[in-house]
Amino acid sequence: MKIRTALLCAALLFAASVHAQQAQPLERIAAVVDEDVILQSELDRAVSNIVAQYANRQNQLPPRHVLERQVLERLILVKLQTTRAAETGVRVGDAEVDSAINNIAQQNNLSPDQLRQQLARDGMSIEDFRSSLRDEILTQRLRQRFAQSRISVSDAEVDAAMASQAGAMQYHLAHILVALPEGATPEQIATGQQKIDGIKSLLDRNEMQFAAAAVRYSDSPNALEGGDLGWRSLDEIPVAFANAIRSMQPGNVIGPIRGPSGFQLLQLVETRDGAQAAGGAGTVTQYHARHILVRPAEGASGDGEARARIDTLRARIAGGADFQAVAGESSDDTVSKAEGGDLGWFTQDEFGPEFGGQVANLQDGQVSAPFKTQAGWHIVQRVGTRQTSVEDENRRAQVRESIGQRKLEDEWDRYLREMRGEAYVDIRVGG
Known part of the structure; x- marks a missing residue:
């Protein structure tokens, strides 16, 4: 077993x-x-x-x-x-x-x-x-x-994506990557082109399944998963492929196309109506809030110092300081700091039960006492509440997650390549 x-x-x-x-x-x-x-x-x-x-x-x-x-x-x-x-x-x-x-x-x-x-x-x-x-x-x-500090998805991005996806199809994709180093020489480019052309020839002659070719030949981190990229809507697919995918049938392969990472082949695995991803009925309560975060520093005294700092910020707000101004100056949440700590609309459990419980127990306009979560010490101001349909909220959550994952994939891949490039690595096996 x-x-x-x-x-x-x-x-x-x-x-x-x-x-x-x-x-x-x-x-x-x-x-x-x-x-x-x-x-x-x-x-x-x-x-x-x-x-x-x-x-x-x-x-x-x-x-x-x-x-x-x-x-x-x-x-x-x-x-x-x-x-x-x-x-x-x-x-x-x-x-x-x-x-x-x-x-x-x-x-x-x-x-x-x-x-x-x-x-x-x-x-x-x-x-x-x-x-x-x-x-x-x-x-x-x-x-x-990394995602919390580098990746943000605005309500405007979600609105635009939902408008473009209304009634749209979703596509399950897989890819094969022949990577090229930054600043690749003409010889490296020619070698990569020869390799990707050879892989495409194998697929065209039905001598190998796409997933098997990805395992055997792809340089992508997901090679051993058969190059699976999951489900994506059309606006989440590189422009170089998007137009061609509309006319493809499941099983078809397009490419090779050269991108920032190297040469790629893309396979359409299957399709579905975008509406299939949505579901549910009824309504759900959403909250609009702002927050200020203070992350504890490392060391035995870090938590105490963070608590003292958040208490000071809470006292300033109680004394009449503008919450958004204080958040913009002092919050350690790099994503919301530029927006005055604004978190937009969210459901109670979206940021964890401790945070959601604090927001739910406030009145609109009220500011919480300092409280602690895994991220650090917070104070939160509830701005408003509303009721929205579960189906619409499910779609928004899925679209937001999809946009965030696409951004994260690009940034995380770049981050790993930078980490690998900056490290000292001495491989002592193989040719």
Whole structure:
């Protein structure tokens, strides 16, 4: 029996990400990553996990040396992300790892002991599994923090997208990327063009399925997922592809087209009416609010200093200072700060139960006392409330999420490439 959840699959993939100091001193090093290392045993375990996942589809995997290089690049990125997470104060406690393991066991109808036994049968110790799960949670937290600080979607963007999507189709896409480095030489461009043309020729002759070709040949981080890009509306698709997609049938492939990252092929997997994504009935209460956030600094005194600072800001507002002006000057929320702390319209649980409970208990125009969430210390001012249809709210939430994910994909990919480019990486295996 193979255990399956999204978090578990990611953890299995990166199960080799165990710190070097836990290993034998004479073990071979596969790569040096800044001041850390990836051991050959870690790489071997990660490759074995991929091979096990493709047990019934071995012909879809690339040659062993290519697979090792793909997996090693992923391990390098995991190592860089977990290091960056630690540097920026992201922490994952033992209790959180225990909770994640219990959730995985429950989702697979297993007890914790049965999960441990299943992992042992799959060749993984519980210690390796805990370590890989901790790394996966760390990288998720880092991505979430990145999204909170870098990605914002305005109501105007949502309104415009909803207007353009009215009655529109949605498209399930997959892609294959042949990457080019920044400032690629003519020789590198020619080599990339030759490779993408060869892949396209294989697909045109029906010698390989698109997902299998993505696993074997794509340079994209989602290669081992068959290049799956999920569902997108037309305005979320690059202009170079959008016009052609309208006339495509499921299974069709377009490209190659050269973009910022390299040469791409795009496959239309399936389509659906955009209205299928919406649903529900009745109404829901929305709140319009502003807030001021003070993030605690690292160290034992950080929380106390943050509390003292938020108390001072609350006293200024109680004394007659304008909430928006104070937020613009002092809030640590870089997304809403420029808007005077304005968060727009949202449902009660959208920013978490602690925040939503505070807003729901206020009257319009009232300012809360200081309160704490995982993000830090807040004060919030409720501006207004309204009732909106659940169906419309579901659509708005989905459109907002879709726009945010598109922005995040672009920015996160750029962030990872910058992180990889700035790191010292010495690969000691392969050609």
